[in-house]
Amino acid sequence: MPREVVRGQVLALRNAGLSYNKIATQLHLPRSTVISITQRFSGRATTSDSPRPGRPSKLKSFHRNNIVAQILLDESDTAPEVAATMRTLSKHWTVDDWLRVVFSDETALYLYRNNNGGRVWRLVGETLTDRCVQGTVKFGGGHINVWGAISRFGISLFCEVGDVMNGDTYLSVLESELLASIRVWNNKNEMIFMHDNAPCHKRKDVAKWFETNQITVLDWPANSPDLNPIENAWNMVKNKIYQEREIKSKAALWERFQAVYEEVLTPEVCRDLISSMPRRIQAVIDANGGYTKY
Known part of the structure; x- marks a missing residue:
């Protein structure tokens, strides 16, 4: 309306x-x-917005129609691609650095960054589809690799795993950190362990380790939606870590991680994340395997 x-x-x-x-x-x-x-x-003769001060918008109706057509017809997937096309109409057109383009009517088209830095095109009111979402890739920079887990009892022990997580490293982590955590939780017979299909997770000797230690592993189909709540847990930790702007080394980052890991992932938070699994699964079913808010 x-x-x-x-x-x-x-x-x-x-x-x-x-x-x-x-x-x-x-x-x-x-x-x-x-x-x-x-x-x-109240008291005005119109319900229209007052004219805004400043220079007139460069975005004319034919610009808007052109951009909408580019996106809907899959001719352009990113802001730079749109900019390249629009420069054929106006050499002054710049959109590369815009986080979103908002039109003044109900056909508004948005460009924004999602939580992982990806870009999303969509019409107002349109649900996320494969057409809307542009994938992202990892990029270089200082980082640390950490192994950790959550359960309904809270967080596991954790450790830094170096630059590469291969099968040998994973077995070492399972033997030390996971088994020690299970002893603390005291729920081995009730536990179902959940990890994805990373190559180091699928090695035969890793599968044999779980069998030998009588730990049930959840079957995880290939190319399945990433619903593991540990992803949300890590995101919460990373958001807290980077509230501290002055992290200038890996040592400082590791120190910061240790300071916030237990603070953020309380037993209550862990239980809430795990309890959300039925809702996550139902949301994927309702979306026929498509994107959900999780």
């Missing part, structure tokens, strides 16, 4: 004596939106 119509409805109901709460409930709007509309447009 056009914004002007919604604003007119809010003002009409307010003039009829309805409270902010009742208007919000009736029109399915946040109460703050109702208040904002009332304050901005």
Whole structure:
């Protein structure tokens, strides 16, 4: 519904004596939106936005239509590709550095970065599809590789694993960190271990190790959606780590990791992540294997 119509409805109901709460409930709007509309447009002869100061927008209607067509027809997948095409219409066109392009009507098209640094094109109200999401790749820079796990009892022991996690390193970590954690948790008979299909996880001697130690491993189909809640746990830890801007070495990064790992991943947080698994699975089923909020 056009914004002007919604604003007119809010003002009409307010003039009829309805409270902010009742208007919000009736029109399915946040109460703050109702208040904002009332304050901005009461006493004005129009519900349209006031003209904004500054230079006119370079984005003309034919620009908008061209960009929408490029994306919907899969002619362009990224901002640089759009920019290259648009420069054929105007040599001054620049979009490479824009995080999003927002049009003034309801056909708005957004370009933004997701949590992993990827870029997403989509129309307003459009759900995420394969067409919308551009994949990302790893890039260089200082980093550390850490092994850790979570359970409904909380975090496992953890360790730094060097630059390469191969089968031999993984076996060493399982033998030391995982077995020690299981003894602390005291739930070996109830535990189902979950890891992905990384080559070091699928080695025959690794599978034999789990069998020998009587640890059940969850079957993980190839190319399956990445639903392991450990990904969310690591993301929470990384977000906390990088609140500290002055990390200038691997040693400082490792020290920072040790300081926040247990602070962030409390037993309550771990239980909440693991308890979300039924919802994650159902969301993937509902999306027919497509993208979900998880």
